[in-house]
Amino acid sequence: MTNSISNSAPDVHIEVRNVTLRYGDRLIQHDLNFSINRGDVFVIMGGSGCGKSTLLKHMIGLQKPSAGQILINSEDFFTVTPERQIQMRRDWGITYQSGGLFSDLTLAENVAVPLQQYTQQSREEIRDTVAYKLALVGLAGFEDYYPAAISGGMQKRAALARAIALDPELLFFDEPSAGLDPLSSQRLDELIMQIRESMGGTVVVVTHELASIFAIANNSVYLDADSKTQLDYGAPRELLQHSKHEIVRRFLARGEPTATAQPHGEIS
Numbered sequence: 001m002t003n004s005i006s007n008s009a010p011d012v013h014i015e016v017r018n019v020t021l022r023y024g025d026r027l028i029q030h031d032l033n034f035s036i037n038r039g040d041v042f043v044i045m046g047g048s049g050c051g052k053s054t055l056l057k058h059m060i061g062l063q064k065p066s067a068g069q070i071l072i073n074s075e076d077f078f079t080v081t082p083e084r085q086i087q088m089r090r091d092w093g094i095t096y097q098s099g100g101l102f103s104d105l106t107l108a109e110n111v112a113v114p115l116q117q118y119t120q121q122s123r124e125e126i127r128d129t130v131a132y133k134l135a136l137v138g139l140a141g142f143e144d145y146y147p148a149a150i151s152g153g154m155q156k157r158a159a160l161a162r163a164i165a166l167d168p169e170l171l172f173f174d175e176p177s178a179g180l181d182p183l184s185s186q187r188l189d190e191l192i193m194q195i196r197e198s199m200g201g202t203v204v205v206v207t208h209e210l211a212s213i214f215a216i217a218n219n220s221v222y223l224d225a226d227s228k229t230q231l232d233y234g235a236p237r238e239l240l241q242h243s244k245h246e247i248v249r250r251f252l253a254r255g256e257p258t259a260t261a262q263p264h265g266e267i268s
Contacts, residue, residue, distance in 0.1 A: 013038040013170070013202045014059065019068035021054055027228055028054050032068070034221045034233045041196060041203045041216045043236065046223035047251070052206045053097070053174050055223065059204065060094055060172055061085065072170070090118050093163030097175040099155045101147040101162070107134060108143035111162045118166060133161040136198075137191060153184035157191065169201040177209045189215045210254055222248045 014036040021028040028051040036042045044052045057063045059070055061077040069076050077088060101110050111130045115121055121129065134140060137157040147155050156176060163171060176192065177185035189212050196203050207213060213220065213236050221233045224247065231245045240252040 011038040012036070013040070013073065014042075014204070015069075015071040015074075016059075017069045017071065019055075019058070019070060020066045021051055021058060021063075022066040023054075029223060029228050029230070030067075031229050032221075032223075034230065036202060036204065036219065038202055039200070040219045041193070041205065043213050043217040043220040044204065044206045044223065045208060045213060045220055045236075045251070047208070047225050050223040050225035051228075052208075052223060056172060056174055056204070056206050060092060061089070086118075090166060091169045093166065093168035093171045095156070095159040095163045095171075095173050095176060097178045099147070099152075099159040101155060101159055103147055106144050106146055107139060107150075107158045107161075110147070110158060111165050114162065114165045129165065130161075133165055134158070136164070136195065137161045151184075152179050153181075153188065156180065156184075156188055160188075160191065160195065164195055164199065167199060171196070171201060171203045173203070173205045173207075175206055175208075177207065177212055182211070185209065185212065186215070192216060210252065213252070222251065 012035045016032050016034050019032040020030040021032075032055070044055055046052055054063075058065050064078045072088065075084070075088065077085060080088070101107075102113070105113075108127075108130045111133055112126050115126045115129055131140070131143065134143060137160050139154065139157055139161065142150065142154070142158075147158070150158070171192075173192070176188055180188065192203065192205075193216055203216075205212070205216065217236050219234065220236050220239065222231050222239065222245075223229075224231045232239050232243045232248045236252060239248055243249050
């Protein structure tokens with residue numbers, strides 16, 4: 001089975017080459033090597049403290065790897081001009097674990113921020129675009145609500161509306177289901193897949209929620225906190241059955257009731 005969801009030859013969208021991540025002298029991960037094909041729903045997974053969110057921060061250009069390269073469409077964000085960096089970011093949508101909404105702005109104003117920053121749309125065009133994006137995530141009629149006035153699940157959906165405001169080719173999610181009850185988490189997974197299907201593009205998700213991993217991912221990488229490197233890479237269901245690393249199989253068996261592998265205690 002291929003890592004691409006397409007039957008044609010894979011088109012690499014993101015390539016991670018020999019990447020090392022450090023905070024000062026503290027090693028987070030080393031020798032990371034994997035690729036994400038265009039159209040993948042790719043999950044970065046592993047136990048707590050392994051560096052999942054740190055890797056995501058490097059992938060979206062917030063931090064530069066200590067060694068190696070992260071190429072997006074064959075370009076290294078840290079070696080292109082500032083003008084090109086702005087163009088590259090124009091094609092990315094990002095949601096953070098907390099949702100990242102501006103508390104003093106309404107939902108409509110939150111979603112309008114990237115449109116005001118990156119486009120020349122008129123106020124009327126922005127208003128129409130915002131209404132459409134909020135409707136896509138099931139929040140039609142909530143334009144004038146402030147984040148504090150809606151539930152956590154609705155805040156996550158509003159953050160998704162803002163992330164897709166510019167019709168990005170890449171969507172990045174950092175623990176999208178954090179703090180949600182199982183039903184809200186499932187609905188958010190379904191919404192992410194609907195958005196990906198309708199808009200195309202590639203989705204990268206940081207999560208340890210195994211229900212989400214099996215529900216949405218066709219490709220993944222497992223980061224290990226002890227060895228501080230990736231242990232395996234591929235489709236989660238294939239790794240569940242065939243990974244040569246027991247810790248990977250145990251991690252994935254927790255979310256797969258029909259798995260033949262049996263967990264030997266949780267990985268926090």
